Amino acid sequence: MGNEHTSAESLEPLCHHLLSMLPSYALGTASADEARAVEALLPLCPDAQVALDDYRLIGDTLLTLSPLNEAPPPVEALLRRLPMKTPAHHAAQKQPKHAVHTLPVAAAPQPGPATHLRQPNGAAKIHSAPERRGPMTANPKPVFQRASAQRGGLGVGAAVAACAALLFVGSQVFWALQIDGLRREQQASLATYTEAITQTLGERLETVANPGLAGADAWVLNTANHHRALLPAESNAEAAKASFVWNSDDQIGALVVTGLPVLETEETYQLWLVRGEGQSLSLGTFELDASGVGVLIFQAAQPIEDYSHIGVSIEPEGGTSMPTTPHLIVGNI
Amino acid sequence: MVHDQTTDDLALIQQITQGNQQALTELYARYARPVFNLALYVLQNRVLAEEIMQDVFLLIWQSPHKWSPEKGRLSSWMMSVARHMAIDRLRHEKVRTSDHTESFDELAEHLGVKTVSVLAEDTALLRSLMQRLPKEQRDVLLLTYFRGLTAAEIAERLQIPTGTIKSRLRLSLEKLRDWWHEAINERL
Numbered sequence: 150m151g152n153e154h155t156s157a158e159s160l161e162p163l164c165h166h167l168l169s170m171l172p173s174y175a176l177g178t179a180s181a182d183e184a185r186a187v188e189a190l191l192p193l194c195p196d197a198q199v200a201l202d203d204y205r206l207i208g209d210t211l212l213t214l215s216p217l218n219e220a221p222p223p224v225e226a227l228l229r230r231l232p233m234k235t236p237a238h239h240a241a242q243k244q245p246k247h248a249v250h251t252l253p254v255a256a257a258p259q260p261g262p263a264t265h266l267r268q269p270n271g272a273a274k275i276h277s278a279p280e281r282r283g284p285m286t287a288n289p290k291p292v293f294q295r296a297s298a299q300r301g302g303l304g305v306g307a308a309v310a311a312c313a314a315l316l317f318v319g320s321q322v323f324w325a326l327q328i329d330g331l332r333r334e335q336q337a338s339l340a341t342y343t344e345a346i347t348q349t350l351g352e353r354l355e356t357v358a359n360p361g362l363a364g365a366d367a368w369v370l371n372t373a374n375h376h377r378a379l380l381p382a383e384s385n386a387e388a389a390k391a392s393f394v395w396n397s398d399d400q401i402g403a404l405v406v407t408g409l410p411v412l413e414t415e416e417t418y419q420l421w422l423v424r425g426e427g428q429s430l431s432l433g434t435f436e437l438d439a440s441g442v443g444v445l446i447f448q449a450a451q452p453i454e455d456y457s458h459i460g461v462s463i464e465p466e467g468g469t470s471m472p473t474t475p476h477l478i479v480g481n482i
Numbered sequence: 483m484v485h486d487q488t489t490d491d492l493a494l495i496q497q498i499t500q501g502n503q504q505a506l507t508e509l510y511a512r513y514a515r516p517v518f519n520l521a522l523y524v525l526q527n528r529v530l531a532e533e534i535m536q537d538v539f540l541l542i543w544q545s546p547h548k549w550s551p552e553k554g555r556l557s558s559w560m561m562s563v564a565r566h567m568a569i570d571r572l573r574h575e576k577v578r579t580s581d582h583t584e585s586f587d588e589l590a591e592h593l594g595v596k597t598v599s600v601l602a603e604d605t606a607l608l609r610s611l612m613q614r615l616p617k618e619q620r621d622v623l624l625l626t627y628f629r630g631l632t633a634a635e636i637a638e639r640l641q642i643p644t645g646t647i648k649s650r651l652r653l654s655l656e657k658l659r660d661w662w663h664e665a666i667n668e669r670l
Contacts, residue, residue: 172651177566178632203659209554211627212520212561213605214612219528221518224510227536228503231543414634414643439649466634 164194175204380480400449422456434468491556524568569630619654
């Protein structure tokens, strides 16, 4: 479909940015902001989901590299700590086999099943990229293959499990949940929202490619619930261009920016809503990826329309509660 | 065969659900060593490592339903839980480990010693691929995975820009992924 093709192309820079965040996310060390962004964008980027599955499998295998030099203590020490199991306890454990559970640890992964497909002769079958790719295709198949000749017949299960994991992760972020709902329920309003973001990204690309379209003033397009603005209306960073889009129903939105200067190690960019004299509300912090693109997915704690401007400033790593430096770029709401 | 191993593990888990301590003892005999050594490697403290290992088995005793075959091998799941518990303990108690990059030369040496046998072929392949990685990339990967350090934390320790750390981490995983595929393709 032509529209799907266009959407996929428009999402390419966003998905590229997502790929840059995947390693730390896959290994469980992403910041909260990064994790939210990854989980929100994953449903839009099938290739990133495939890469994430691969990275997690690499992580699983990395675990087996730890040395086995030391003998564990005798089992008796463990048995002494065991609480008695009561009948009620047993009953409580009889939960649906496929229920989703949360580990009692931070950011615990959902170790996926082996994705290995084994042919009758014992040779591993590899999914070629074209087989699994496609614009906005749901349920991509992991391409990373286990090497050991042990996990035959689990390919379909792996795909199903990957979908389940995708849905679970998506449910953690409202936007991802909305997109999931879009796929399954075809909600027209969400389709419009996704389209608005896609269009905005496309216009950003067009603007970047054709500076004549950038204009000096921000403009805002109002549809029923979706709004967007091109920055800067004012700028202290000459090359900076940004697109800001949000949904006024749920106050969820995204900022995509290019042309900002590279920061020092202990600095970060922070996006603000601004009104009146010095009233600012942080929408979160973001960094630039290797290609100079910065992306922030946010949910505002207050109605965005209650503010008059948006601005981006340079702040200490981790962000601040109020801007401490002048805004590099400012846009009108 | 994985079928047998997974079936055996599942049978043990079902017995543990019924409160069978002997089944837990059997599970301990199978997986205590890799779980304990993983925790020990992360925490570098035997007492804490024992606590983490026991916590993993207690978790299984109290909530055996948290693992199912759909989540992969029981051994992998247990080690993943142990890793997260250990890193959580590192952060919570601010346990100071020797996270200088030199310490990871030690793991590079360990890459050649006996490791968990259940994934021997995968382990052997990944071990060889890890040795192909440039040291600076391997260090960042290991600091991230086995110390739970963020890019910013590694950058601070190594006095290197955060972006460089992120780049090294990404490159390391991308290379491992590519090399893994190449290795599998060569076997076909």
